[in-house]
Amino acid sequence: MATSFSVSQAAEAPTVKKAILVVSFGTTYADTRKATTDAVEAKIKAAFPEYDVRHAFTSRIIIKKLAERDGLVIDTEKQALEKLKAEGYKEIVIQPLHVEAGDEYSKLMRVVDKYEKSFDKVSVGRPILYYTGQEGEKPDDYAIAIKALQDQLPKLGKNEAVGLMGHGGVNPSNTAYAALQLKLQDAGLKNVFVFTVEGYPTYENMVTALKANKIKKITLMPFMLVAGDHAQNDMAGDEKDSFKSQLTAAGFQVEAYIHGLGENKGIQDIYVQHVKDAIENNYKERGKDKPVIPVIE
Numbered sequence: 001m002a003t004s005f006s007v008s009q010a011a012e013a014p015t016v017k018k019a020i021l022v023v024s025f026g027t028t029y030a031d032t033r034k035a036t037t038d039a040v041e042a043k044i045k046a047a048f049p050e051y052d053v054r055h056a057f058t059s060r061i062i063i064k065k066l067a068e069r070d071g072l073v074i075d076t077e078k079q080a081l082e083k084l085k086a087e088g089y090k091e092i093v094i095q096p097l098h099v100e101a102g103d104e105y106s107k108l109m110r111v112v113d114k115y116e117k118s119f120d121k122v123s124v125g126r127p128i129l130y131y132t133g134q135e136g137e138k139p140d141d142y143a144i145a146i147k148a149l150q151d152q153l154p155k156l157g158k159n160e161a162v163g164l165m166g167h168g169g170v171n172p173s174n175t176a177y178a179a180l181q182l183k184l185q186d187a188g189l190k191n192v193f194v195f196t197v198e199g200y201p202t203y204e205n206m207v208t209a210l211k212a213n214k215i216k217k218i219t220l221m222p223f224m225l226v227a228g229d230h231a232q233n234d235m236a237g238d239e240k241d242s243f244k245s246q247l248t249a250a251g252f253q254v255e256a257y258i259h260g261l262g263e264n265k266g267i268q269d270i271y272v273q274h275v276k277d278a279i280e281n282n283y284k285e286r287g288k289d290k291p292v293i294p295v296i297e
Contacts, residue, residue: 146183
């Protein structure tokens with residue numbers, strides 16, 4: 001005889017505990033943290049109510065300073081994952097708030113790999129700049145980011161330009177900034193120039209381009225999630241070695257837009273979409289009509 005189950009018995013079936021862990025480098029600047037990382041986290045919470053949302057910083061120096069200065073306790077990515085594991089979560093989505101897949105993203109991925117067997121399902125969202133529309137199957141993350149960026153760009157007159165300051169570094173993925181420059185040109189934004197604090201394109205590359213295009217006025221903007229130390233000091237500080245001071249000394253009229261990308265609602269939407277893509281496992285598989293990439297043992 002078939003066994004029947006009541007509605008009340010079905011309702012008592014245990015629900016799978018699911019969480020989204022939002023991970024950023026972190027910042028000690030409270031105002032920009034509230035306007036950027038906190039705002040992105042709030043948007044993710046609103047978009048995925050069936051998930052619990054947690055956050056973590058990867059910078060131990062920033063975590064230590066916030067604890068000592070403000071009494072603010074923030075988990076590292078390891079601590080956050082350990083807590084989720086101990087609390088019985090089964091499905092985890094990790095969304096890095098990185099601009100590109102550089103050193104910080106790589107370090108986070110090495111930690112995530114160690115927790116792959118601690119949960120039933122672990123998914124990772126991609127940073128802002130990742131795919132370039134390859135094979136007509138992947139999204140063009142650069143074009144999507146540029147569209148969002150245009151909402152904050154000033155209307156440029158003759159001989160005016162925008163300088164986007166990225167972080168940069170030695171990781172091969174930092175070539176994303178050079179690719180961004182080409183994508184900006186493809187989008188028709190001829191007087192928007194990319195430079196980095198620690199990589200390529202360099203500040204000198206940008207100055208050469210400004211002179212070649214007879215630019216007289218430039219607006220500097222951080223192409224970074226938060227408007228922290230790099231934006232407020234390296235980019236727009238009053239010291240003579242800041243980029244603003246150097247450009248002023250070189251004869252340019254300079255304005256500074258001190259707002260992180262995380263304040264841009266279009267950029268916030270990008271992170272929400274990347275969480276959705278991670279949950280749905282979008283773009284991970286190679287197209288069915290493409291040959292399988294061989295595995296080298």
